[in-house]
Amino acid sequence: MEKVCCAQGEGRYVYGVSAGDKEVRLGAIGIDGSEVYTIPYGDISAIVHDCSTKPYQSTDDEMVRNWVRTHQSVLDATGEQLGVVIPLGFDTILQPRDDATSPDQVVRDWLKLDYARLREVMRKIEGKDEYAVQVSYEPGLIVKQISEQSEEIGKIKEEMATKSPGMTYMYKQKLERAVKAETEQLADEWFNDFYGRIKKHTDDIVVEKTKKLNTGKVMLLNLSCLVSREKVDSLGKELGKINNMDGFSVHFSGPWPPYSFVAKPVVTVKGE
Amino acid sequence: MQPTRDTHATLVDLLDRVLEKGLVLNADLIINVAGIPLLGVNLRAYLAGIETMLKYGIWQDWDEAQRAIAARERKQKREEEQTNAPGLEPERYLLSSLDSKIAEKYSSKEEVKI
Numbered sequence: 360m361e362k363v364c365c366a367q368g369e370g371r372y373v374y375g376v377s378a379g380d381k382e383v384r385l386g387a388i389g390i391d392g393s394e395v396y397t398i399p400y401g402d403i404s405a406i407v408h409d410c411s412t413k414p415y416q417s418t419d420d421e422m423v424r425n426w427v428r429t430h431q432s433v434l435d436a437t438g439e440q441l442g443v444v445i446p447l448g449f450d451t452i453l454q455p456r457d458d459a460t461s462p463d464q465v466v467r468d469w470l471k472l473d474y475a476r477l478r479e480v481m482r483k484i485e486g487k488d489e490y491a492v493q494v495s496y497e498p499g500l501i502v503k504q505i506s507e508q509s510e511e512i513g514k515i516k517e518e519m520a521t522k523s524p525g526m527t528y529m530y531k532q533k534l535e536r537a538v539k540a541e542t543e544q545l546a547d548e549w550f551n552d553f554y555g556r557i558k559k560h561t562d563d564i565v566v567e568k569t570k571k572l573n574t575g576k577v578m579l580l581n582l583s584c585l586v587s588r589e590k591v592d593s594l595g596k597e598l599g600k601i602n603n604m605d606g607f608s609v610h611f612s613g614p615w616p617p618y619s620f621v622a623k624p625v626v627t628v629k630g631e
Numbered sequence: 632m633q634p635t636r637d638t639h640a641t642l643v644d645l646l647d648r649v650l651e652k653g654l655v656l657n658a659d660l661i662i663n664v665a666g667i668p669l670l671g672v673n674l675r676a677y678l679a680g681i682e683t684m685l686k687y688g689i690w691q692d693w694d695e696a697q698r699a700i701a702a703r704e705r706k707q708k709r710e711e712e713q714t715n716a717p718g719l720e721p722e723r724y725l726l727s728s729l730d731s732k733i734a735e736k737y738s739s740k741e742e743v744k745i
Binding site for chain 2: 370373375376412413414424427428430431445446447448449451452453454465469473480489490491567570583591595596598599602609610611612613614615618619621622
């Protein structure tokens with residue numbers, strides 16, 4: 360195979376690290392149509408394309424989205440062809456050295472330095488994928504349930520009915536506070552319940568920050584789950600049960616490369 | 632329940648991961664450092680935009696969303712101005728905007744000899 364060398368620049372954009380001891384050419388599937396290939400060191404390989412030493416930056420949203428999608432699709436393609444892949448974040452570019460070291464050699468030197476750690480990460484994620492799981496609830500429905508079931512709220516409502524219109528406002532506020540407190544308590548209980556039920560079907564789990572939704576629903580938990588392939592069905596079943604509960608909905612996406620489980624910095628061993 | 636990879640429904644999941652996570656390399660070796668200093672200002676602003684769109688809905692309250700983005704960008708700019716000398720090249724800019732803890736960690740480390 361002919362080697363395309365250095366024509367596109369001295370930097371090496373790294374998509375990920377896979378198993379494999381051969382140089383594989385994956386074609387022009389990279390960002391902006393770049394040729395993607397692997398640089399092996401021993402039995403591991405970096406998935407790269409040649410680029411300039413300037414990071415990818417743009418104010419064009421669609422362009423950024425496309426870059427990100429392409430980054431992901433390269434990892435998908437490599438995963439299919441080479442098996443386990445450690446994903447890197449967008450825009451990780453290995454810097455050329457000042458001396459005469461070739462850019463590919465810079466990549467090999469990095470793989471050599473971090474070999475033990477990369478192997479360890481690979482062992483951890485082999486045969487597993489990441490899934491995003493978000494559970495949300497519909498506040499209206501929950502409030503209705505609470506109002507019907509809570510004794511305290513029932514009492515406030517009864518009292519409110521006997522009061523003059525002037526006093527109603529105060530009682531309304533009291534009612535709102537009581538509903539809020541009960542919702543928060545319930546949310547804690549749900550969180551613990553769902554978290555425990557979901558965790559059982561995962562190999563590792565990261566609790567992410569919840570987000571505000573535009574659907575009127577409230578996100579209760581946002582999880583990244585590392586799941587062995589044989590466990591995905593049982594996780595799906597558990598999530599199905601939660602999704603079928605009145606007032607709750609589950610967002611379940613994947614399989615993703617295990618982005619959330621490889622994030623610990625690779626710290627090069629001193630003195631090596 | 633089956634997981635989805637439908638591009639429309641999962642774009643935010645994808646952006647959250649590709650732009651914020653993934654293996655982090657030693658800062659000495661790379662031009663960009665994933666997550667914290669790696670992203671260009673525009674990408675971060677873009678992310679802020681996504682969140683805001685989700686929060687307010689893509690078509691409704693667009694003015695409000697725009698204002699929120701602008702406010703965030705202003706805040707971000709102020710923070711950056713405090714930590715950066717003006718006119719730095721992107722690479723250096725990115726390094727100097729490192730979280731102080733991380734900067735400390737990396738600066739205290741011996742230079743990597745290969």
